[in-house]
Amino acid sequence: MKAKYISFPHRHINGANRINYFQKYAHYPILKFIESSIVHRLYSESLKFNTRQAEAGKQGVEWSERGIDLDSSIGCFFSQTSIVTILRQFLERSSKITRCHIWTSEYKHNEYINPHKDTHGTIQLLICLKNECAPGSGILGMAYNGAHFYHDLKPGDAVLFKATDILHWTSPAIGKTDDAPCRIVLVARYHFQDQPL
Numbered sequence: 001m002k003a004k005y006i007s008f009p010h011r012h013i014n015g016a017n018r019i020n021y022f023q024k025y026a027h028y029p030i031l032k033f034i035e036s037s038i039v040h041r042l043y044s045e046s047l048k049f050n051t052r053q054a055e056a057g058k059q060g061v062e063w064s065e066r067g068i069d070l071d072s073s074i075g076c077f078f079s080q081t082s083i084v085t086i087l088r089q090f091l092e093r094s095s096k097i098t099r100c101h102i103w104t105s106e107y108k109h110n111e112y113i114n115p116h117k118d119t120h121g122t123i124q125l126l127i128c129l130k131n132e133c134a135p136g137s138g139i140l141g142m143a144y145n146g147a148h149f150y151h152d153l154k155p156g157d158a159v160l161f162k163a164t165d166i167l168h169w170t171s172p173a174i175g176k177t178d179d180a181p182c183r184i185v186l187v188a189r190y191h192f193q194d195q196p197l
Contacts, residue, residue: 027161095193128153137174
């Protein structure tokens, strides 16, 4: 069965000196990156994939993930030209993608991910699909070159970041119940050939 196409309209990413900011701080937050209708479609499509328990090293930290197939509608979404063009602009590279890994991270009450750097990948695009956390919880934290950043992402907000360079984590998500995730993010990790523009 052919995957349903979820289109991302060509758009200009606003923000003065955005490329310099990205190069200086290894990330760039983009508020309202996608509209609510696309958030809903991506979220609905993600539910078709099975959950698995994720762990973070020796800390005993756990949360749930869903691995997303590249030939799914979500995979097509992340590989379309309008998305890839934005990535190349921030990376200042014209090289092609050699690999892409897509998943959701889903946090229930009191779940979080500890501070860490990823071991591989050129750039990641993280999109918030759900945030029903209590105020001040479920915050995406980042640290780079002595600077700290805290992003309270709402559905549709996104962050581009070099996950191998920048330390990142989330604070515990405080939800209303223990049963359902109160915070869900959709992540695509891209590997580019090492070739500058």
